[in-house]
Amino acid sequence: MAGHSQFKNIMYRKGAQDAKRAKAFTKIIRELTVAARTGLADPNANPRLRAAVIAARAANMSKDTMERAIKRGAGGEGIEQYxxxxxxxxxxxxxxxxxxxxxxxxxxxxxxxxxxxxxxxxxxxxxxxxxFMFERVGFVHYPPAVASADDMLEAALDAGADDVQSGDDGHDIYAVPDDLSTVRDGLEQRFGPADASRLDWRPRTxxxxxxxxxxxxxxxxxxxxxxxxxxxxxxxxxxxxxxxxxxxx
CATH class of the missing domain: 3.30.70.980 (YebC, transcriptional regulation domain)
Structure with a gap:
């Protein structure tokens, strides 16, 4: 396992202008609703829902908005079938x-x-x-201020991660998909909630x-x-x- 891979998982993200923020909210609400519908309505027992809640918090979505989307999905009836x-x-x-x-x-x-x-x-x-040019991975992201590169690498290894990339944008931690919850939980015990936690696509080159x-x-x-x-x-x-x-x- 390499501590710092030469390859970056490049995901294109838009800025935080009002129109883009509203569109991001629409996407997150949809994910909250689907995650609650396809699993349990408790984020602690539903990894997909927990990841959606993390994304919602990172986007500064209100607690009321999140709860409405989750309740709507958990109810199941009268919602769009995505x-x-x-x-x-x-x-x-x-x-x-x-x-x-x-x-x-x-x-x-x-x-x-x-x-x-x-x-x-x-x-x-x-x-x-x-x-085939990508691999499916578990992905966790922390901002740079939470830890040094060495401390994050040590903590990620202890939690069961496969790879860590640290830079000016923060710390990107990668794990096999089945280990995502374990790695995320282990890191959260030491550094608090992550900025992002999800299944992702990582380019091989x-x-x-x-x-x-x-x-x-x-x-x-x-x-x-x-x-x-x-x-x-x-x-x-x-x-x-x-x-x-x-x-x-």
């Missing part, structure tokens, strides 16, 4: 993309995802066309992309994230720091 769908394809520069969605209208979601890929230099593929491709790729990612049905997008790209600095201006 279906989990995964789309796979390629973006500009040969970047592999996995798009996870929760939808009550498969045709609508497929149309939105296909249009986003088509408008921004991507190609939507068949199921399994890119997922990353693809470096040029500036023009990066610009188009970010437009594609924005278009995908703009869909209320899309919960998460994983990609295997890497953009050099100097290009990211220019694009961030």
């Amino acid at each position: 279906e989990e769908i995964r789309y796979e394809g390629y973006g500009p520069g040969g970047v592999a993309l996995i798009v996870e969605a929760l939808t009550d209208n498969r045709n609508r979601t497929a149309s939105e995802v296909r249009a986003a890929f088509g408008r921004h230099g991507g190609t939507l593929g068949e199921s399994g066309s890119v997922s 990353v693809v470096p992309i040029a500036e023009d491709d990066a610009i188009t790729l970010f437009k594609l990612l924005d278009a995908l994230e703009d869909s209320d049905d899309v919960q998460r997008v994983a990609a295997n790209f890497e953009v050099p720091d100097e290009i990211m600095e220019r694009l961030s201006r």
Whole structure:
């Protein structure tokens, strides 16, 4: 096991402007509802619901809003029947993309995802066309201030994690999916609640992309994230720091 993997799990995340925050709330509420419907309404006994609650807290969602979504899902009746769908394809520069969605209208979601890929230099593929380039992992994230890289590595190993990546953005801890709850619980005993805890897609390798491709790729990612049905997008790209600095201006 390596303490610091050379590969990063790159997930595209949007900023915290009001419109984006509202859209993020919509996605989290949907996940809370589905998690409560498909399992127990107690986060301590339902790992998926607990992960959704963690995401809701990180987004500063009110306790009342969370509880309403959970009660709605636990009731089961009169709510939309959401279906989990995964789309796979390629973006500009040969970047592999996995798009996870929760939808009550498969045709609508497929149309939105296909249009986003088509408008921004991507190609939507068949199921399994890119997922072999990723591994399914348990993922836990802590902000950088909670611990030094060495302390986090030691604690993560003791908790049963497989890998830790620490940097300016914080600590990313990885475990096999079946060990996610154990690793998360062990870390929370020492550092408190995590900022994120979920099953995730981690690229086995990353693809470096040029500036023009990066610009188009970010437009594609924005278009995908703009869909209320899309919960998460994983990609295997890497953009050099100097290009990211220019694009961030």
